[in-house]
Amino acid sequence: MKTLVIVAHPHLERSIINKTWLKRLKEENVAVHDLYAAYPDFKIDVEKEQALVxxxxxxxxxxxxxxxxxxxxxxxxxxxxLTYGWAYGSNGTKLHGKEFMIATSTGGPKEAYQEGGYNRYPMSELLRPFQAMANLTGMKFLPPFMLQGVRNLTDEAIAASAEEYAKLLQQ
Ligand SMILES: Cc1cc2nc3c(=O)[nH]c(=O)nc-3n(C[C@H](O)[C@H](O)[C@H](O)COP(=O)(O)O)c2cc1C
Incomplete structure (x- = not known):
C-alpha cells in the first residue's frame, strides 16, 4: 500500500503536533507533500498534483x-x-478504489465535540464534507486519526500519538 500524506499547515515551523507527526513519518519513509511549502502563493500546479496523486x-x-x-x-x-472528468463525473474515475484518510489535531478536547459540548457537534459531522468528497470521487473513507485537546498534552502523549499514526499508515 503506497501512501501519500498531503500536509497543510500554514506555520509548520511553529507547529508542535503536526511537526512531531511528520518527523516520525520521515523515519518510516512515508511520502509527504507539504502544500504550503510547495505553493506559498496558492498557485497550485494542477497537472503536477494530479500526476502525483x-x-x-x-x-x-x-x-x-x-x-x-x-x-x-x-x-x-x-x-x-479534483476536476470534473478526472475526479468525478462519468469519466472522472482517477481516484476510484483509493483509500482516503484524515489526520488532524484539534485544540478543543474530545468532550467539546459533542451535543451539549462547547463545540456542539461531533467531529464525524464536521468532517462530513471530506467524507462526501471521498464518496463522490470513489475513495474509501477510513476512520480519521485525531489528536484532540492538544494544548494540554504531555510530550509523551504527543510522541505516543506519532507512534500510533506511523503504525496506522504501515497497515
Ligand atoms: C486559525 C486557527 C483556527 C483554529 N480553529 C480551531 C477549531 O476550529 N477547532 C479547534 O479545536 N482548534 C482550532 N484551532 C487550534 C488548532 O487546531 C491547534 O492549534 C492545532 O491543532 C495544533 O497543531 P500544531 O501544533 O501542529 O500547530 C485553531 C487554531 C488556529 C491558529
Whole structure:
C-alpha cells in the first residue's frame, strides 16, 4: 500500500503536533507533500498534483483543525485538483478504489465535540464534507486519526500519538 500524506499547515515551523507527526513519518519513509511549502502563493500546479496523486493507493490529508475545517490551501487544492472528468463525473474515475484518510489535531478536547459540548457537534459531522468528497470521487473513507485537546498534552502523549499514526499508515 503506497501512501501519500498531503500536509497543510500554514506555520509548520511553529507547529508542535503536526511537526512531531511528520518527523516520525520521515523515519518510516512515508511520502509527504507539504502544500504550503510547495505553493506559498496558492498557485497550485494542477497537472503536477494530479500526476502525483495517481502514483499512490492511499491519500492522507493531514492538517491542524482550523475553524472547524482545514487550513485554506487544502480547500484550494480540492477546488482546483479534483476536476470534473478526472475526479468525478462519468469519466472522472482517477481516484476510484483509493483509500482516503484524515489526520488532524484539534485544540478543543474530545468532550467539546459533542451535543451539549462547547463545540456542539461531533467531529464525524464536521468532517462530513471530506467524507462526501471521498464518496463522490470513489475513495474509501477510513476512520480519521485525531489528536484532540492538544494544548494540554504531555510530550509523551504527543510522541505516543506519532507512534500510533506511523503504525496506522504501515497497515
Ligand atoms: C486559525 C486557527 C483556527 C483554529 N480553529 C480551531 C477549531 O476550529 N477547532 C479547534 O479545536 N482548534 C482550532 N484551532 C487550534 C488548532 O487546531 C491547534 O492549534 C492545532 O491543532 C495544533 O497543531 P500544531 O501544533 O501542529 O500547530 C485553531 C487554531 C488556529 C491558529
Amino acid at each position: 495517481l502514483g499512490y493507493d492511499r491519500i492522507v490529508f493531514q492538517f491542524p483543525f482550523y475553524w472547524y475545517s482545514s487550513p485554506a490551501l487544502l480547500k484550494e487544492w480540492q477546488d482546483v485538483v
